[in-house]
Amino acid sequence: MGNKVAIVGIGHSVFGKRNDVSINELAWESISVALNDSGLTQKDIDFYTVGNYGLWSEEILTAVTVGEYAGLKCGSLKTEAACASGSAALKIAMDSVASGNSRIALAMGVEKMYNSPNSTIIELIGRAGNYFWEFENFGLTFPAYYALHATRYLNDFNAREEDLCEASIKSHHYGAMNKYAQFHKEITLSDCMNSKYVAKPLKIFDSSPITDGSAAVILAGEEEARKITDTPIYIESQGSATGSAYLGKRDDFAGLEASRRAAEIAYKGAGINDPTSQFDLFEVHDCFSIAEVMAYEDLGIARRGEGIKLLKEHQTYHDGKFPSNPDGGLKAKGHPIGATGISQAVEITKQLRGEADPGRQVQVRKGRALQHNVGGTGHYAYVTVYSRRN
Amino acid sequence: MIKDGIFFDRRTLELRYQMPVKNIEPFFKGLEEGKIRATKCKTCGSIYFPPQIHCPRCNPGIMEWIDLDGDGKLETFSSIEIAPTSFQNEGKYIVAIGLLKEGVRALAWIDAKESDLRIGKRIRLVARKKDDAFTYVFNLVE
Numbered sequence: 264m265g266n267k268v269a270i271v272g273i274g275h276s277v278f279g280k281r282n283d284v285s286i287n288e289l290a291w292e293s294i295s296v297a298l299n300d301s302g303l304t305q306k307d308i309d310f311y312t313v314g315n316y317g318l319w320s321e322e323i324l325t326a327v328t329v330g331e332y333a334g335l336k337c338g339s340l341k342t343e344a345a346c347a348s349g350s351a352a353l354k355i356a357m358d359s360v361a362s363g364n365s366r367i368a369l370a371m372g373v374e375k376m377y378n379s380p381n382s383t384i385i386e387l388i389g390r391a392g393n394y395f396w397e398f399e400n401f402g403l404t405f406p407a408y409y410a411l412h413a414t415r416y417l418n419d420f421n422a423r424e425e426d427l428c429e430a431s432i433k434s435h436h437y438g439a440m441n442k443y444a445q446f447h448k449e450i451t452l453s454d455c456m457n458s459k460y461v462a463k464p465l466k467i468f469d470s471s472p473i474t475d476g477s478a479a480v481i482l483a484g485e486e487e488a489r490k491i492t493d494t495p496i497y498i499e500s501q502g503s504a505t506g507s508a509y510l511g512k513r514d515d516f517a518g519l520e521a522s523r524r525a526a527e528i529a530y531k532g533a534g535i536n537d538p539t540s541q542f543d544l545f546e547v548h549d550c551f552s553i554a555e556v557m558a559y560e561d562l563g564i565a566r567r568g569e570g571i572k573l574l575k576e577h578q579t580y581h582d583g584k585f586p587s588n589p590d591g592g593l594k595a596k597g598h599p600i601g602a603t604g605i606s607q608a609v610e611i612t613k614q615l616r617g618e619a620d621p622g623r624q625v626q627v628r629k630g631r632a633l634q635h636n637v638g639g640t641g642h643y644a645y646v647t648v649y650s651r652r653n
Numbered sequence: 654m655i656k657d658g659i660f661f662d663r664r665t666l667e668l669r670y671q672m673p674v675k676n677i678e679p680f681f682k683g684l685e686e687g688k689i690r691a692t693k694c695k696t697c698g699s700i701y702f703p704p705q706i707h708c709p710r711c712n713p714g715i716m717e718w719i720d721l722d723g724d725g726k727l728e729t730f731s732s733i734e735i736a737p738t739s740f741q742n743e744g745k746y747i748v749a750i751g752l753l754k755e756g757v758r759a760l761a762w763i764d765a766k767e768s769d770l771r772i773g774k775r776i777r778l779v780a781r782k783k784d785d786a787f788t789y790v791f792n793l794v795e
């Protein structure tokens with residue numbers, strides 16, 4: 264498949280309730296940093312993509328409004344793959360470079376959720392499944408979709424709500440060390456267990472927050488990348504898959520089938536035959552605690568039903584065997600829907616470059632990292648393999 | 654109006670969709686008669702719930718309407734504690750997914766006490782009238 268593509272510049276805004284900025288200003292916070300990080304200017308960019316779900320913010324043509332603000336005039340498009348819109352933006356930009364159509368491309372994601380009240384956000388995000396057959400009559404919410412999986416998981420593997428909380432405790436531990444994160448406070452098991460239910464068995468502290476944020480990466484082909492930077496981070500492969508809209512079309516609620524298919528494609532593309540021994544880092548899609556547990560299993564780093572065990576044994580902390588989300592994950596860093604996929608790519612680049620904050624930098628031995636980004640509840644799945652070596 | 658650095662929009666938008674259901678009218682007629690209907694491809698035998706009028710496996714296939722028995726077992730459930738705004742007046746509700754006898758699954762509310770629910774329990778999907786509209790709900794089979 265064409266040229267190998269590398270990340271040559273990264274930028275990340277502070278995540279949180281960003282009522283101090285407009286959506287375009289927020290996008291610029293990461294685009295400007297990514298440009299400076301690569302030493303490139305807008306003139307060098309041949310194509311750009313903007314991951315954005317929108318609806319809760321006023322602009323519809325966000326690729327255009329962001330481009331105008333940021334001085335970008337080349338071809339562009341906005342991508343929608345729900346919470347994986349960022350990975351979709353990365354895919355289009357990557358393909359544009361790999362095909363030779365672009366020398367340099369920019370992929371960014373931005374979300375400005377706090378431009379609407381919480382009630383509107385809950386309403387809009389609950390509709391992100393099969394609207395007619397699920398929402399219209401039965402009022403599903405985003406937590407409810409994952410709660411249906413959590414109920415089944417806890418039942419099948421004899422696990423407890425306390426076990427799920429272990430994922431959130433880890434997330435907040437790392438969020439506290441990440442200056443770009445929305446939450447900077449550690450939480451205890453009782454904080455988590457005493458938080459209110461949103462959709463049983465999931466509680467507030469099992470859930471990622473409403474977040475404003477943006478992230479950007481600049482991509483170049485292999486040869487070009489080496490001229491631009493001493494530390495290109497290569498995208499070795501990407502796998503993607505689409506699950507059913509209607510949850511009733513699924514036959515497994517203790518995992519996400521689309522994640523497994525996307526991982527299989529990504530592993531095949533990058534020559535990964537043992538995901539438990541070939542990665543230094545995993546950035547997994549933990550919009551809810553249960554999502555992180557299922558991710559370990561769907562990606563093949565834990566056997567079915569044993570994801571909980573990795574958490575209890577601290578094997579997915581930054582100094583464990585399978586470091587996962589040392590940036591605080593979606594749970595504590597925040598989950599600005601369309602920006603999340605690019606934020607994960609930024610974190611992987613930082614980590615593989617060895618530039619993460621002390622206390623959360625993983626040891627890079629194999630030079631390889633994995634990104635798992637899910638849209639909806641396994642409605643969209645993108646799995647991407649990165650390496651710092653050629 | 655600008656307050657604390659925020660410009661409050663003066664324009665509002667009401668979204669209320671107008672969704673074509675002409676081709677699946679037998680489903681809604683069925684509900685009125687107390688039946689839950691699905692479609693079945695005469696060519697390959699696939700059953701579709703929610704009903705759809707084309708069989709993507711056969712392209713084309715010939716579809717017919719069938720009545721589902723309603724009998725099934727509980728696969729998973731969740732009590733929704735924070736409901737969407739448009740469901741604020743519905744009271745507390747529990748969403749469930751059931752595997753029906755015919756091999757298809759349905760998602761609907763389950764009309765039962767939460768403490769009585771266990772995965773694997775026998776349930777029944779039945780039609781019911783609610784606020785002048787016909788819908789369907791799971792009941793626990795004792």
Ligand SMILES: [Zn+2]
Nearest residue numbers: 694697708711
């Ligand atoms: Zn057929």
